[in-house]
Amino acid sequence: MTSEAGRGGAASLPITIRRLTKHYGKFTALDHIDLEIKSGEFITLLGPSGSGKTTLLMMLGGFVQPDAGSIRFGDQEVVLLPPHKRGIGMVFQNYALFPHMNVAANLAYPLKLRGCRRDEIADRVAKALELVELAGYGERGVHQLSGGQKQRVALARAIIFEPRILLMDEPLSALDKNLREKMQLEIRRLHDRLGLTSVYVTHDQREALTMSDRIAVLNRGRLVQLDQPRDLYEQPTSRFIADFIGETHCVPVEVREGQALLFGKTLQLDRPLRSTAPAQSLALRPEKLHLLGCDVPPQLNVIEGKLRQHVFQGDSIVSYVTLADGREIAVRRSQGFGERTPEPGDKVRIGIAPRDTIIVPDDEPTAPT
Amino acid sequence: MLRKSATSTQITHLQRLWLYLLCGLVVVFLVAPTLLVVPMSFSSSRFLQFPPPDWSLRWYRAYFNSIEWRDATFISLQVAIWTMLVSTVTGTMAAYGLHYCRLSLRRSVQIALALPMMIPVILIAVGVFMLFAPLGLNNTITGLVLAHSTLAIPLVMISVSAGLRNFDANQEMVARSLGASRIRAFLTVTLPQIANSVVSGALLAFVTSFDEVVISLFVAGGDKATLTRRMFLALRDEIDPTIAAISTLLILFSIVLVGASQFLRPGSKT
Numbered sequence A: 001m002t003s004e005a006g007r008g009g010a011a012s013l014p015i016t017i018r019r020l021t022k023h024y025g026k027f028t029a030l031d032h033i034d035l036e037i038k039s040g041e042f043i044t045l046l047g048p049s050g051s052g053k054t055t056l057l058m059m060l061g062g063f064v065q066p067d068a069g070s071i072r073f074g075d076q077e078v079v080l081l082p083p084h085k086r087g088i089g090m091v092f093q094n095y096a097l098f099p100h101m102n103v104a105a106n107l108a109y110p111l112k113l114r115g116c117r118r119d120e121i122a123d124r125v126a127k128a129l130e131l132v133e134l135a136g137y138g139e140r141g142v143h144q145l146s147g148g149q150k151q152r153v154a155l156a157r158a159i160i161f162e163p164r165i166l167l168m169d170e171p172l173s174a175l176d177k178n179l180r181e182k183m184q185l186e187i188r189r190l191h192d193r194l195g196l197t198s199v200y201v202t203h204d205q206r207e208a209l210t211m212s213d214r215i216a217v218l219n220r221g222r223l224v225q226l227d228q229p230r231d232l233y234e235q236p237t238s239r240f241i242a243d244f245i246g247e248t249h250c251v252p253v254e255v256r257e258g259q260a261l262l263f264g265k266t267l268q269l270d271r272p273l274r275s276t277a278p279a280q281s282l283a284l285r286p287e288k289l290h291l292l293g294c295d296v297p298p299q300l301n302v303i304e305g306k307l308r309q310h311v312f313q314g315d316s317i318v319s320y321v322t323l324a325d326g327r328e329i330a331v332r333r334s335q336g337f338g339e340r341t342p343e344p345g346d347k348v349r350i351g352i353a354p355r356d357t358i359i360v361p362d363d364e365p366t367a368p369t
Numbered sequence B: 001m002l003r004k005s006a007t008s009t010q011i012t013h014l015q016r017l018w019l020y021l022l023c024g025l026v027v028v029f030l031v032a033p034t035l036l037v038v039p040m041s042f043s044s045s046r047f048l049q050f051p052p053p054d055w056s057l058r059w060y061r062a063y064f065n066s067i068e069w070r071d072a073t074f075i076s077l078q079v080a081i082w083t084m085l086v087s088t089v090t091g092t093m094a095a096y097g098l099h100y101c102r103l104s105l106r107r108s109v110q111i112a113l114a115l116p117m118m119i120p121v122i123l124i125a126v127g128v129f130m131l132f133a134p135l136g137l138n139n140t141i142t143g144l145v146l147a148h149s150t151l152a153i154p155l156v157m158i159s160v161s162a163g164l165r166n167f168d169a170n171q172e173m174v175a176r177s178l179g180a181s182r183i184r185a186f187l188t189v190t191l192p193q194i195a196n197s198v199v200s201g202a203l204l205a206f207v208t209s210f211d212e213v214v215i216s217l218f219v220a221g222g223d224k225a226t227l228t229r230r231m232f233l234a235l236r237d238e239i240d241p242t243i244a245a246i247s248t249l250l251i252l253f254s255i256v257l258v259g260a261s262q263f264l265r266p267g268s269k270t
Helices: A053-061 A102-113 A118-131 A147-159 A178-193 A205-211 A231-233 A241-242 B018-040 B058-063 B067-100 B106-118 B121-135 B143-166 B169-177 B181-211 B214-219 B229-236 B242-264
Strands: A015-026 A027-037 A040-047 A068-073 A088-091 A165-169 A197-202 A214-220 A223-228 A248-258 A261-262 A279-284 A291-294 A301-312 A319-322 A329-334 A347-352 A359-361
Touching: A015 A053, A027 A053, A027 A223, A027 B242, A040 A279, A053 A088, A053 A147, A053 A165, A088 A147, A088 B169, A102 A118, A147 A178, A178 A205, A197 A205, A205 A231, A205 B018, A214 A231, A214 A241, A223 A231, A231 B143, A241 A248, A241 A359, A248 A329, A248 A359, A261 A279, A291 A329, A301 A329, A319 A347, A347 B018, B018 B106, B018 B242, B058 B067, B058 B169, B058 B242, B067 B143, B067 B181, B067 B229, B106 B143, B106 B169, B121 B143, B121 B214, B143 B181, B143 B214, B169 B181, B181 B229, B181 B242, B214 B229, B229 B242
Parallel strands: A040 A197, A040 A214, A088 A165, A165 A197
Antiparallel strands: A015 A027, A015 A068, A214 A223, A248 A261, A248 A279, A279 A359, A291 A347, A301 A319, A301 A347, A319 A329
16 A cells, blocks of 8 residues: 555554464464564454454454464563553454443543543543544434444544554444445544554455555464565465455466476466476466457467356456366456457457466465564 | 234234233232232231231231341341342352353353252251351351352342343453453443343342241341241241231332332333
């Protein structure tokens, strides 16, 4: 996104996670996680359910004790520190506003605990409400608010006491799609304004791509890839990432002497292969593929297949193509053909630029440490 | 009226008549025995007699003028209040602990704590008597409070557990992240929201102790006799309508107590 590393505000802190491990009986929730989060960075923990992302967040919050490993906020080791001494703001999926207090009392709660004076509390509550565009809502009851408003109050409550770190556990998953997209940008703007080190948990990859400086993808308790959204999308390092982020169709390729072969033809690549394993996959993104006419530009890799059908999706048209081995791939384009539209049943050729020709190992490697 | 439908379905009140009659019968059999003592207490007769031959307040006078009855009432109130305090605090702590407990031991502890509700009270009474004898706790307020608390704690626990099930645990976590220690988070966020179930647990505990007679027969002798124990003995020795007067007062007391708890309950929140 737009932010630069190290741009964090004076109060925000970097987080250093080392060899963090947690077992629940035989189940490994977290397996030697190493992660460095820069001061002021917005990082997202992304993964399917059971991947360990929430466990990791709860450990940062102090609600789950690791079996082994270290967490440092700045220079301070916090593994043994109880939650109320960590100075973190937290936002939960269901907002967790206190229903027996009005909006202003919810916001004042952390300030009262810190022994702030009454006039200072009133002042800061008013400012926080203004920050989340809810000025004048202080006297409202929590149950009088809409979902989006509740989420804003929860956010304001989490940052009003100027925490050094903000943790968010799927805060938008209860909202409908339009509101969710609006709130994504709002949370990101708020983050940019405050420069708070933020850790955000979601299972929604689009949300992660939209909001984050960097994304840490977890699977089965391991950190699979840590990258900026664009790199994560364009250069997945494993089959799991390729499948998990965006729409992908994988075709098996054969690797021999540093060359990748598809149906016996050598593919032109932009970067060297990550793995020497003989069986790997070619990860194809529908929007990176081109249905070719008669003349083939020589620099493209070409796959041949038979067109099955076109599907009109409003902003784009998706064409499904069956390959020689019966596998199906999709090609997306934003407008129709100029001269001649291939009909279902026609033989077609699909072009892929070498920089979009991504070969990923089939097994999941651990992230380099 | 009888032809109108009772619900959104087509069933009419007429078709439901048998149900109304059945309910009426159940209510009569449940409530009539309780209400029977009321007229008897205003009787002028020397014996428990229904219907009373004539009306009088003499048995109320007898109750209020008797030092023994007054002392027994005072003991009962004292024991009931202490039992309420002890079992509400311990029962709430037990319910909270078990609610958040992740150990496999949890089920066993839950069953162990609920045991006093399943075992016949007479067995508990005998056991308590045998245990208290060497400890010198028989015929003391402390002993009575402890014994009654074993009966009351499970009731508080059940009531508070039900309250905790409807409580969102994330709220306490948020409070802790905002800077509250665990106990402070409990007192400022959790307790106000489960207050209803704690209060109804406390009332149950009070009534359990105040009504209790079997254990009291064993361990509440001498000058520590509770009201129920004296009533029970009086019933055996001299059948006199003072008991009906006391019973009527107790019914009134219960109604006031339940009414107050209903009245104090804040409007149900959604």
